[in-house]
Amino acid sequence: MNTDLVPLVVGGLVFVSSLLFLKLGLSVAIIEILLGATGGYFGLKSEEWMTYLAGFGGIVLTYLAGTEIDTRLMREKFKESMLIGGFSFLCPFLGVFLYTFYVAGWSLQAALIAGTALSTTSLAVVYSVLVETGLSSTEIGKLLMAATFVTDMGTAIALSILFAKPSVYTLVFLTVSVAVIILATKFSHKVFHSRTLKNKVIEPEIKYVFLLLLIFMFFAKLGDGHAVLPAFLLGLLMSRHFSETTGNKAVRDRLRTVAYAIITPIFFIVGGLKISVPMIIAAGGLFIILFLLKMITKFIGVYFLARKYIRNGSTYTTLLMSTGLTFGTISSVFGLNAGYIDQVQYSVLVGVVIASAVIPTFIAQKWFMPVEEEDIVDMDNASR
Numbered sequence: 001m002n003t004d005l006v007p008l009v010v011g012g013l014v015f016v017s018s019l020l021f022l023k024l025g026l027s028v029a030i031i032e033i034l035l036g037a038t039g040g041y042f043g044l045k046s047e048e049w050m051t052y053l054a055g056f057g058g059i060v061l062t063y064l065a066g067t068e069i070d071t072r073l074m075r076e077k078f079k080e081s082m083l084i085g086g087f088s089f090l091c092p093f094l095g096v097f098l099y100t101f102y103v104a105g106w107s108l109q110a111a112l113i114a115g116t117a118l119s120t121t122s123l124a125v126v127y128s129v130l131v132e133t134g135l136s137s138t139e140i141g142k143l144l145m146a147a148t149f150v151t152d153m154g155t156a157i158a159l160s161i162l163f164a165k166p167s168v169y170t171l172v173f174l175t176v177s178v179a180v181i182i183l184a185t186k187f188s189h190k191v192f193h194s195r196t197l198k199n200k201v202i203e204p205e206i207k208y209v210f211l212l213l214l215i216f217m218f219f220a221k222l223g224d225g226h227a228v229l230p231a232f233l234l235g236l237l238m239s240r241h242f243s244e245t246t247g248n249k250a251v252r253d254r255l256r257t258v259a260y261a262i263i264t265p266i267f268f269i270v271g272g273l274k275i276s277v278p279m280i281i282a283a284g285g286l287f288i289i290l291f292l293l294k295m296i297t298k299f300i301g302v303y304f305l306a307r308k309y310i311r312n313g314s315t316y317t318t319l320l321m322s323t324g325l326t327f328g329t330i331s332s333v334f335g336l337n338a339g340y341i342d343q344v345q346y347s348v349l350v351g352v353v354i355a356s357a358v359i360p361t362f363i364a365q366k367w368f369m370p371v372e373e374e375d376i377v378d379m380d381n382a383s384r
Contacts, residue, residue, distance in 0.1 A: 006047055013039060014265040021132075027365060029128040029268050030358050033325075036272020037354065046273045050266055057267030058124055058326045059213050059231045060259045065127035066235020067242050067252055069149075070142045077143055080309045084143075084302055085121075085150025088321050091301030092294050093119035093158065099293055104286065109163075110345060113335035116158045117349045118294045118356075121151040122325035123232070124267065125357050129320065131256070133369065140313050140370065144320060149232055155327045156229050159334065165224070173223030177216060177230040184212055185237045192241045192251065205251045206258060226330060271325055275354055279347035291352045295360070298322040312370075319364035328353035 013035045021028040036044075046054075074081060097115030100106040106114065126148050127136070135141040191208045212234060216227035242252040280287050302321045306314035332349040335341040341349070 003047065006044065006050075009039065009044060010050065010266065010269060013269055014262065017265060027125075027129045027132055027361055028265075029125050030361055032265050032268035033272040033354055033357055036269035037275045037277070038272075039269070040273040040275060041277050044273060046270050050270050053263060054267040054270035056213070056217065057259070057263040057265075059217060059227050060210075060255075061124040061127055061264055061267065062228050062326075063209065063213055063231045063235040064252070064256060064259065065123050065145050065149075066232040066237075067239045068127065068130075068136045068142065069145050069236055069239060070139075071236065071239060073139060073142050074146045077146070077309075080305075081143060081146035082150055084305045084309070084317075084321070085147035086154065087301035087305060088121055088147065088151040088298060089119045089154030089158075089301075092297040093154075095293055095297035096290065099289070106345070107340070109340040110335065112158075112162050113331060113340050114290070114345075114349060116155055116162070117328045117331035117335070118290065118324065118352060119151070119158070120155045120324045120327040120331070120353075121148045121321050122323045122328070122357055123148045123152055123228075124264075124326050125323045125361060126320050128264070129361055129365070133365070135370065140310055140317070143310070144317060147321065151321070152232075152327050153229065155331065156226070159331060163334065163338065163340075167223070169223040170225060171223070173219040173225045176219045177227075180212060180215055181230060181234050181237060184234060188238055188241060203254065203258075206255050209255060228326065228330075268325075271329060271354060271357070274329060274350050276343075276347040276351075279344050280351040283344055283348050287348050287351055287355075290348065291355050291359075294324070294352060294356055295322055316364050316368040316370055319360040319368060322356060322360040324353045324356040328356070 013032070017028055017031045017035055020031045024031070093115040095115075096118045097111050100114045101108060101111035104111075123145065126144055130136040130141040130144065136145075188208075192205055213227065213231055216230050216234075219225075220227040220230075242249055298321060299318055303314055303318040306317040306321075310317055329350060332341070332346050332353065335349075336343070336346040
């Protein structure tokens with residue numbers, strides 16, 4: 001496809017996704033992924049600017065998800081989020097690793113990549129769905145995001161321990177990340193609560209947040225790391241600046257508007273473009289087995305704990321915790337680039353990751369969507 005035509009086609013896909021969202025009522029993230037996969041099938045390729053913007057979109061979504069988490073609730077429900085998130089990672093990791101290594105005959109490194117890639121829960125998808133459905137401000141939504149963070153933290157730790165090749169640049173990335181988080185936590189009030197900067201049409205607060213996230217991305221690439229975890233922690237620690245009492249909630253709403261207009265749609269469309277349909281069809285049996293294996297092991301890891309802590313919301317929670325996208329794709333790309341998996345294995349893993357972002361979310365929204373918060377959440381009683 002002509003490179004000059006690509007931005008026009010992508011812009012059309014973004015707009016059509018919005019129309020289909022209004023028509024069908026499905027998550028716009030699902031629609032964008034499916035349209036991206038369709039575009040890829042008909043020859044649309046991800047260009048360098050799209051890849052970078054997609055990476056930035058994932059970081060922005062992760063930061064926004066962090067700002068939505070109620071730190072008070074997270075402290076109060078630390079046990080619940082750690083248990084649900086921890087088993088959400090551990091069960092799929094072990095199940096997929098054991099199958100691919102002992103049954104499918106993959107190498108040790110390839111099986112570890114598969115287990116890591118399919119153990120994830122997509123913070124970006126979960127956050128997008130919760131925002132679109134209005135559940136991000138409820139206790140179930142906040143617990144879901146906290147548990148998802150724990151799951152993805154397990155994935156990041158697994159990648160770091162099993163495959164990382166530490167260098168001086170890795171130490172630089174970690175040092176800069178910690179320094180940025182500490183300084184931003186300590187001095188961001190000078191930006192968000194400044195009479196000189198507040199409510200200006202040039203949006204200095206949004207540009208300030210983008211600058212911090214771009215710093216994370218630059219040093220993450222330098223140190224062969226990823227900016228997702230520091231971005232989430234930054235959002236989590238800066239969430240106090242966006243509360244109703246500070247009068248800055250509008251800043252987060254404007255940041256969300258900017259992100260959802262073009263940045264995050266590119267993230268989901270590029271995710272769809274990564275699917276190689278012919279390779280998935282060629283390995284269709286393995287694709288189905290790995291998808292079902294991820295769903296079953298996620299169910300084992302999440303459902304029974306969710307039943308204990310979230311009244312009438314256990315199925316919805318389990319389905320959303322079964323989604324995967326950002327870290328699953330990152331793990332697969334890492335395995336391919338490092339030579340641990342081949343192109344077919346990569347396509348199957350990414351296909352399963354994308355399918356897990358679409359199918360469980362569709363089922364959750366179509367048949368298990370909570371209606372009233374008070375009808376689905378009784379966490380205090382369940383914890384007694």
